[in-house]
Amino acid sequence: MTEIAAAERAYLALKEGILTGEVRGGELLSEVEVGTPLGISRTPVHEAFLRLQAEGLLRLVPRRGAVVVPVGPGEATDVLEVRRALESAAVRRLAGSDRSALRDTLVRLLDAQQALAGAGDVPGFVVADEQFHSAIVQASGNALSIRFYATLADRQRRMALNSIGTRTEHLTTLVAEHRNLADLVDTGDADGFDQALAAHLSATHSALLGGAL
Amino acid sequence: MTEIAAAERAYLALKEGILTGEVRGGELLSEVEVGTPLGISRTPVHEAFLRLQAEGLLRLVPRRGAVVVPVGPGEATDVLEVRRALESAAVRRLAGSDRSALRDTLVRLLDAQQALAGAGDVPGFVVADEQFHSAIVQASGNALSIRFYATLADRQRRMALNSIGTRTEHLTTLVAEHRNLADLVDTGDADGFDQALAAHLSATHSALLGGAL
DNA sequence: ACAATCCGCCTTGCATGCAAGCTTGTATGC
DNA sequence: GCATACAAGCTTGCATGCAAGGCGGATTGT
Numbered sequence: 215m216t217e218i219a220a221a222e223r224a225y226l227a228l229k230e231g232i233l234t235g236e237v238r239g240g241e242l243l244s245e246v247e248v249g250t251p252l253g254i255s256r257t258p259v260h261e262a263f264l265r266l267q268a269e270g271l272l273r274l275v276p277r278r279g280a281v282v283v284p285v286g287p288g289e290a291t292d293v294l295e296v297r298r299a300l301e302s303a304a305v306r307r308l309a310g311s312d313r314s315a316l317r318d319t320l321v322r323l324l325d326a327q328q329a330l331a332g333a334g335d336v337p338g339f340v341v342a343d344e345q346f347h348s349a350i351v352q353a354s355g356n357a358l359s360i361r362f363y364a365t366l367a368d369r370q371r372r373m374a375l376n377s378i379g380t381r382t383e384h385l386t387t388l389v390a391e392h393r394n395l396a397d398l399v400d401t402g403d404a405d406g407f408d409q410a411l412a413a414h415l416s417a418t419h420s421a422l423l424g425g426a427l
Numbered sequence: 428m429t430e431i432a433a434a435e436r437a438y439l440a441l442k443e444g445i446l447t448g449e450v451r452g453g454e455l456l457s458e459v460e461v462g463t464p465l466g467i468s469r470t471p472v473h474e475a476f477l478r479l480q481a482e483g484l485l486r487l488v489p490r491r492g493a494v495v496v497p498v499g500p501g502e503a504t505d506v507l508e509v510r511r512a513l514e515s516a517a518v519r520r521l522a523g524s525d526r527s528a529l530r531d532t533l534v535r536l537l538d539a540q541q542a543l544a545g546a547g548d549v550p551g552f553v554v555a556d557e558q559f560h561s562a563i564v565q566a567s568g569n570a571l572s573i574r575f576y577a578t579l580a581d582r583q584r585r586m587a588l589n590s591i592g593t594r595t596e597h598l599t600t601l602v603a604e605h606r607n608l609a610d611l612v613d614t615g616d617a618d619g620f621d622q623a624l625a626a627h628l629s630a631t632h633s634a635l636l637g638g639a640l
Numbered sequence: 641a642c643a644a645t646c647c648g649c650c651t652t653g654c655a656t657g658c659a660a661g662c663t664t665g666t667a668t669g670c
Numbered sequence: 671g672c673a674t675a676c677a678a679g680c681t682t683g684c685a686t687g688c689a690a691g692g693c694g695g696a697t698t699g700t
Binding site: 457458459469473487488489490491492 | 680681682683
Binding site for chain 2: 257260261264265268269270286288289291292293295296298299300302303307355356357358359361362365366369
C-alpha cells in the first residue's frame with residue numbers, strides 16, 4: 215500500500231505541518247509524538263528531524279526534543295532579498311545563452327496566471343506565481359541556485375499564511391508585472407530585470423507582512 | 428574522553444574527507460565501512476549520511492550505499508555566480524545601515540592578508556580570503572544568505588584542491604583587489620562593488636579551473 | 641509556609657536484531 | 671559456448687532494547 219518509505223513520510227508530513235503552520239513555531243516535538251500517528255517508530259522520525267534541522271526548520275535540543283524554529287522578525291526581508299539576488303543572477307547568466315525555451319515556458323505560465331487571476335483563484339495564483347519565478351532560476355541551470363531557491367520557496371510558503379486573505383483585484387496587476395519581467399528576461403536586460411524585480415518583490419513584501427497582496 | 432557525539436564525529440569526519448578529496452567523487456560508501464574506523468555503529472553513520480545528502484555532497488542509493496556526488500563540470504562557475512549574487516546583495520543592504528563595525532573588521536583582515544601574502548603563506552591566505560568575503564555576508568545579517576554562503580565556502584574548498592600549486596606573486600594583487608572591495612563596501616557603492624567583485628571572482632575562477640591563483 | 645532535595649518520568653543517543661532488496665557469481669540446461 | 675535461473679552475500683530500512691541525562695513534582699526538613 216504505502217510504497218514510500220517511512221522516513222520519507224515522516225519528513226514530508228512534518229514539513230508540511232511546519233510549512234502550513236499546523237505545528238506552531240516554538241513548539242516542542244518528541245519523536246514518538248510525531249511517529250505514533252503515522253504508525254512508525256522513532257528511528258525514521260529521528261531521521262526526518264535531522265533533515266529538517268539541516269533545512270533550518272527544526273532545532274534539535276540534545277535530550278529534550280525538537281523545537282520548531284519560529285519565523286524570525288526579518289525573515290520576509292531576508293527571503294525576498296535572496297530571491298532577488300538569485301533571480302537576477304539567473305537572468306544575467308541567461309542573457310548570454312539561448313532563452314527561447316524559457317520564453318515559451320513563461321508565456322505559457324503567464325496565460326495560466328491570467329486565467330487564474332480572472333477566476334479569482336488566489337491559492338492557484340500563488341502556485342502559478344511560484345512556478346513563474348522558479349522557472350527563471352531553473353532555466354539558468356545553476357544547480358546551487360536551484361537548490362537554494364527551493365528552500366526559499368518553502369520559507370515563503372510558510373510565511374504566506376498571514377497573507378492569504380487577499381484582494382483579487384491586485385492579481386491582474388501582478389500578471390502585468392510578470393509580463394514585464396518576462397519581457398526583460400527575453401530581452402536579456404539583466405539590470406532592468408533586477409530593478410523591476412526589486413519593485414515587484416516589494417509589493418510581495420508588504421503582502422507577507424500581513425497586508426493584502 | 429570523546430565528548431562530542433558519535434553522529435557528529437561521523438558527520439565531521441566524512442565531510443572533511445569529502446572536502447579534502449580524501450574520498451573521491453563517485454565512490455560508493457557503506458555505513459559499516461565508515462563507522463568501523465571510528466568505532467561507532469551504523470546508526471550515527473546513517474544520520475551523517477542523511478545530513479551530507481541534504482547538503483548535496485552525498486547521494487543515498489536505496490539499498491546499495493552512498494555515492495559521493497562528484498563535482499559537476501560547471502560547479503566552479505555556479506559557486507562563483509552565487510557568491511557574487513549573495514555578496515553583492517549583502518553590500519546593497521549594508522549601504523543603508525551602519526558599516527563602521529564591518530569596516531574595522533575588514534581593515535583587520537586586510538592587514539592579516541598583507542602579512543600572509545608577504546610571508547608567501549598560501550594556505551593561510553586562502554583561509555583569510557574566505558574570512559574576508561564571508562565577513563561581508565555575515566555583516567549583512569541575512570540569516571539565509573549566511574547559511575547559503577557557508578555551503579558555498581564548503582564547495583569551493585572542495586574544488587580548491589586542484590589549484591593549490593599557486594604563485595605567491597599574485598597574492599599581493601589579490602590583497603589590492605580586496606582593499607578596493609573594502610573601500611567600495613565602506614562607500615556603500617553597491618553597483619561598483621558588484622562590478623569589482625565580478626572581476627575579482629573571474630580571477631578566482633581561472634584559479635579553480637586549474638591554473639595559478 | 642517555604643525552600644531545598646530527591647525521586648521518577650520522559651526524553652533522546654546509540655547499538656543491535658531482523659527482514660527485504662539488489663548485485664554478483666555460479667551452476668545448469670540447451 | 672551461451673543464456674537463464676538460482677543462490678549467497680552484501681547492502682540498507684526500520685523496530686526495539688538499553689542506558690544516560692534533564693526536568694518537574696512531590697516530599698521532607700526547618
